[in-house]
Amino acid sequence: MFADLGKYLGNAGTRAQIADHLVEHVYLSLLPIVFAVLLAVPLGWACHRYRPLRGALIGVANVVYTVPSLALFVIIPAVAGTQILWPGNVIIALTVYTTALLIRPVAEALDAVPDHVVAAATAMGYRPLPRFLTVELPLAVPVLAAGVRVGSVSNISLVSVGAIIGSGGLGVLFTDGFSRRYLAPILVGIVLTLALALVVDLLLVALRRALTPWTRAQGVSVA
């Protein structure tokens, strides 16, 4: 088996192809995270601010989340009118999933910002948008970051499914391996997917720590 693996990876052309798949996998799984954060923050804010909207939006989000990924990959071109084999479909589908995943935690994190802190900000003379961006949103970051970590791991694994509809990414190694009954590309695909998930998760943890120094100040020398 290792001989197989050696032979498979020994080919420079194959290695270049694998690298391409890896890069593709990164942007197919992570771009949706960026888009989803951009969408979930205003939608989550709307749920936090307008109670009646909350039930509706979170209900829709829950339904979306139960649609199987493969079905979503196929529905998106039908709904959006895009080509069925266009890689953008995967990005749209995963953006929808991740947004659905993040709306509720964002709304709840905003709910959890103490009223007196928001009132104090208003009384200091903040206008609503700067207040949201510099007071309320930063305080929601720990919860948002937790949601993003879950979303990124799940996206990294879901992108592989997209290979079935020809979207590229490391999933191509699986379809390739299965069709040729050849284990080496499948092993390489599994290892790289896991490694990618791990590295992205570590980076996200580092990012969260950099953005939230105050969460680690708890309980230090109360005089």
Place this chain on the structure above:
Amino acid sequence: MIEFRAVSKRFDDGTVAVDDLDLVVEAGTITVFVGPSGCGKTTSLRMINRMLDPTSGTVLVDGRDVLQVDPPRLRRGIGYVIQQAGLFPHRTVLDNVATVPLLSGWSKRDARARAAELLELVGLDGDMGRRYPVQLSGGQQQRVGVARALAADPPVLLMDEPFSAVDPVVREGLQDELLRLHAELGKTVVFVTHDIDEAVRIGEKVAVFRQGGVLAQYDRPAELLARPADDFVASFVGKDRGYRGLSFVDPAGIEVRGGATTRLGEPVSPSREWLLALDADERPRGWLPPGTSADGPLTEDLLVPGGSLYERGTAVRGALDSALSSPSGLGVVVEPTGRYAGVLRGAQVLDVIDRERAERG
């Protein structure tokens, strides 16, 4: 100057929180809004900086209808301190204090320098600036809240139960600090509390509210205690209002007399009267009961602890208390430095009060 003209506030659910309020807060004074919970104090305060707008009537700040001013701009000129301090948990203490200067367009550097000045002004260590709010005690957080409210040097300061959540000892310190700051900075302060003792302690004028958002009485504290406008105010200011009113009686007429004293370390000879024991620095240490005899020199364990000390020139309430709490019945008077000045009798204090009442007519 802040003026309420026929101001009413009715919330959407029909609650009338403030009912036809007419009131003038003089510039440069501390005015206290006091009353039981739910009587419209916070609502009245928040109509000054437009956190709420009146249903009818007009609120003027420096002669200008606040409804004519863009709210964020208005608020940057009005400091606001609340009970839970409301500090931003994600910003350091220094950056919390720098908030309003930054919003008003100062450079980051100037804003931080100003913030450091203010931390010093409210009696906090420069080191505190680097901490986050969770790392401070409740009293320290309130100081930061006051510093933050004062950072852009607003002429008006609104305080909503700022000291209610801290323990009584810390609260008294914070009240003293506020009075000192006020003397130093001369801001117009509107202070909300439900605690009548706090109100008469710090207010130059006190507005007592009753349920339904009605102003029951607006007066100087001494007047409030001496002449409550009605039964509600009388019961709200409390049963011992007569005694508390002594805080406002001029102490000038109290004659301090010399008393019988002895010293720690001197021989003890039995005496027919109580002797006040002083130490080498002339500070009172306690009372030696009549008839006490001992072989050696006078030591502290022979003494009965003294009552409260009355500092010469301070409110008459303290003078009477020193006499009432003293084992000998003589109140001990000290200089501001703590040195013994003399003694007084409770009856003397009552005479002064009677004379003052007669003069007032």
